[in-house]
Amino acid sequence: MPTGSKPEPSSFTKAIAVRINKEKTDRKMTNMALSKESGISRPLLVNMLQGTKHWDIDQLDAVCDVLKLNIVEVVSTADKETRYLNVSPLRQNQNLEAIDLDQYEKAADHNNHDSGEPEIP
Incomplete structure (x- = not known):
């Protein structure tokens, strides 16, 4: 049995939490109601x-089902x-506030690198 601890939740995990919270709040749903309906x-x-x-x-799928969200869209967003x-910090733009996500997505769509990772504009 593994004895190591799990890594801390990533920014990706937290972004999913923010989205689910927003959708839950928009529907005026309580944590208790979401818990009951999702089985969590x-x-x-x-x-x-x-x-x-x-x-x-499976938990995310259950919650998305209750909130009538497309799990693929939630994860993709x-x-x-x-x-x-x-x-990697070595590849990041120095000015993080100036990142244009549309430009980043275009680079991802047009990149032909074998690694599958888009070039950073």
Whole structure:
């Protein structure tokens, strides 16, 4: 049995939590109601919504189902929002506030590198 601890939740995990919280709030749904409908214990759900616990794919699917969200879109949006944050610091633009995500996505779409990672504009 593994004895190592899990890594802290990443910016990607936290971006998913922010999105799910927004959608839950927009629907005026309580944590208790989302917990009951998704089948996830309320304490675990609260930790995931706070971004302090990792989302299991089945848990995320259940929550997306309750909130009538497309899980692929939720994950894709979180990926787009956080992908640049997970790039090696040596490849990051010095001015993080000036990142144009549309420009980054265009570079990703047109990049022909074998690594599959887009060039940083």
